[in-house]
Amino acid sequence: MRMRLTRTDSKDPDFLRLVELLDADLAERDGEDNAFYSQYNGLEQIRHAVLCYASGSEAIGCGAMKQVAPATMEVKRMYVLPGHRGTGIATRVLRELENWASDLKMSRIILETGKRQPEAIRLYEKNGYLRTENFEPYVGVHNSLCFEKQLI
Secondary structure (H helix, E strand, C coil), rough: CCCCEECCCCCCCHHHHHHHHHHHHHHHHHHHHHHHHCCCCCCCCCCEEEEECCCCCCCEEEEEEEECCEEEEEEEEEEEEEHCCCCCHHHHHHHHHHHHHHHHCCCCEEEEEECHHHHHHHHHCCCEEEEECCCCCCCCCCCCEEEEEEEC
């Protein structure tokens, strides 16, 4: 399948549609913990989003990042439509985010994911992310796993 990646922002309608699906998926997985996580998933501070399109014009995957320190971006809102999972789309989106962060002279990427998302954990480990101490606001949160990757 032919795919193309596009850099955009969090106001893009295709990004917003995928984030709605992501939020529904996370609400189901996280159950009563969802309200806690939702408060940290707002789009207001996200200026960098990547969309993956299938050969047509359908957005099938996304990811985003926000700057959290002078040289650090945090990956947010990674999602691939269920019918397209396992095809490398998430890795392509993640690599494009890393490339964009490098273009912006960032030296590190951090992220948080939940223990109930084993496919996300595998994705990040496969792409060179290392477990790190939980950063704020996830310090002491049992379900949270934090990762980081040095870009330079």
